Amino acid sequence: MVSPTMSEMTNVQENASDPQLSTQDSRSLASNGADTSAPVDPLALERQVCFALVVAARSVVSVYRPLLEPMGLTHPQYLVMLALWEHSPLSVREIGALLQLDSPTLSPLLKRLASAGLVTRTRSNDDERRLIIELTPEGRALRERATLIPPAVVARLGIEISELESLRTALTKVIKAALEVDETPGER
Amino acid sequence: MVSPTMSEMTNVQENASDPQLSTQDSRSLASNGADTSAPVDPLALERQVCFALVVAARSVVSVYRPLLEPMGLTHPQYLVMLALWEHSPLSVREIGALLQLDSPTLSPLLKRLASAGLVTRTRSNDDERRLIIELTPEGRALRERATLIPPAVVARLGIEISELESLRTALTKVIKAALEVDETPGER
DNA sequence: TACGATTAAATCGTACACTATTTAATCGTA
DNA sequence: TACGATTAAATAGTGTACGATTTAATCGTA
Numbered sequence: 001m002v003s004p005t006m007s008e009m010t011n012v013q014e015n016a017s018d019p020q021l022s023t024q025d026s027r028s029l030a031s032n033g034a035d036t037s038a039p040v041d042p043l044a045l046e047r048q049v050c051f052a053l054v055v056a057a058r059s060v061v062s063v064y065r066p067l068l069e070p071m072g073l074t075h076p077q078y079l080v081m082l083a084l085w086e087h088s089p090l091s092v093r094e095i096g097a098l099l100q101l102d103s104p105t106l107s108p109l110l111k112r113l114a115s116a117g118l119v120t121r122t123r124s125n126d127d128e129r130r131l132i133i134e135l136t137p138e139g140r141a142l143r144e145r146a147t148l149i150p151p152a153v154v155a156r157l158g159i160e161i162s163e164l165e166s167l168r169t170a171l172t173k174v175i176k177a178a179l180e181v182d183e184t185p186g187e188r
Numbered sequence: 189m190v191s192p193t194m195s196e197m198t199n200v201q202e203n204a205s206d207p208q209l210s211t212q213d214s215r216s217l218a219s220n221g222a223d224t225s226a227p228v229d230p231l232a233l234e235r236q237v238c239f240a241l242v243v244a245a246r247s248v249v250s251v252y253r254p255l256l257e258p259m260g261l262t263h264p265q266y267l268v269m270l271a272l273w274e275h276s277p278l279s280v281r282e283i284g285a286l287l288q289l290d291s292p293t294l295s296p297l298l299k300r301l302a303s304a305g306l307v308t309r310t311r312s313n314d315d316e317r318r319l320i321i322e323l324t325p326e327g328r329a330l331r332e333r334a335t336l337i338p339p340a341v342v343a344r345l346g347i348e349i350s351e352l353e354s355l356r357t358a359l360t361k362v363i364k365a366a367l368e369v370d371e372t373p374g375e376r
Numbered sequence: 377t378a379c380g381a382t383t384a385a386a387t388c389g390t391a392c393a394c395t396a397t398t399t400a401a402t403c404g405t406a
Numbered sequence: 407t408a409c410g411a412t413t414a415a416a417t418a419g420t421g422t423a424c425g426a427t428t429t430a431a432t433c434g435t436a
Binding site: 041042043044048049050051052053054055056057058059060061062063064075079082085086099100143146147150151153154156157158159163164166167168170171172173174175177178179181 | 229236237238239241242243244245246247248249250263267270274287288331335341344346347351352355356358359360362363365366367
């Protein structure tokens with residue numbers, strides 16, 4: 001019994017005694033003509049977009065957790081390993097570009113991976129500013145066990161691959177749009 | 189220049205034009221023909237599902253951030269306020285059920301909202317274990333400013349409402365599936 | 377009705393994530 | 407070629423998340 005799933009919420013929101021409970025003043029920004037059938041609360045509506053995104057991310061990560069834990073990895077660490085399994089040695093900056101993470105997040109994370117013996121951290125000779133992250137043999141070997149994870153997650157979720165694919169496509173579009181937003185400091 | 193967008197990655201990973209958004213490298217998960225060598229990297233493929241979810245959540249939250257900051261709210265705090273604006277007084281447990289968060293996360297967050305003067309924290313008379321969170325007049329008043337947020341976010345993202353709707357539907361399905369997974373301790 | 381089990385919050389410890397700042401190396405150009 | 411600007415990591419501080427444990431109140435039932 002992990003989540004009571006709102007069952008006990010019913011009594012709370014049933015008797016919506018609260019007078020100014022939504023829906024009245026919210027109509028004001030809807031340019032409504034005669035149609036009153038849309039007393040849509042923009043705040044309740046909106047919650048679905050960002051809220052669903054955040055909760056979905058947390059929920060799916062929690063599906064990974066028990067699978068990653070025996071490998072000694074957190075989910076962010078797993079993502080870093082995925083990047084490294086694909087592109088052998090990478091600088092911190094490059095990992096950050098791939099994963100959309102920055103140095104304050106990656107620095108301690110990479111130190112943990114290093115002390116777990118999965119990667120090495122070496123300054124570049126070319127450019128002493130750059131820290132080169134490279135897989136150790138152990139780190140490389142871990143890849144084999146990791147290949148079992150994706151099918152296990154898909155199986156547990158019980159959602160069609162095709163559906164996941166189209167979800168990913170939609171998410172990619174959102175990511176692109178969101179990144180463009182904060183790359184545009186000029187507006188507003 | 190927020191994200192250097194991989195320009196220096198090109199030497200590392202060939203001509204993958206835009207790795208962080210790559211939709212095409214997950215080319216065939218279809219079992220194609222007689223070739224059993226299946227060149228599809230399940231790890232690269234997989235990264236798209238969870239990875240896209242996590243990055244999308246972070247990216248969209250970062251669109252909210254500059255809008256919420258003048259209101260003095262973080263995004264999780266905004267979600268709690270949304271719950272409260274809808275259902276006047278709630279216990280910590282009820283907020284947690286609505287937002288899929290637990291006490292270790294909510295306790296300090298609610299103390300911050302209280303010290304910001306937006307909510308009150310009172311033990312229930314019915315059941316001294318329950319902590320009742322209630323909006324203050326200031327907390328209630330903040331709702332008006334909050335109504336401007338959703339349209340601003342949608343406008344900035346520049347994505348059709350209908351598209352966001354169907355995304356939300358897909359996400360809800362994923363959330364449901366993921367929650368059912370960790371409600372099922374029996375299997376495996 | 378007493379007492380073990382359950383429940384609601386809080387607390388502790390660890391690990392991200394983000395803003396702002398700092399440090400050190402490299403670059404551009406006068 | 408010297409020197410200010412830029413860049414790559416790291417650090418400091420705040421705020422979630424989550425597992426595990428603790429504390430206090432309530433419940434169930436013998």
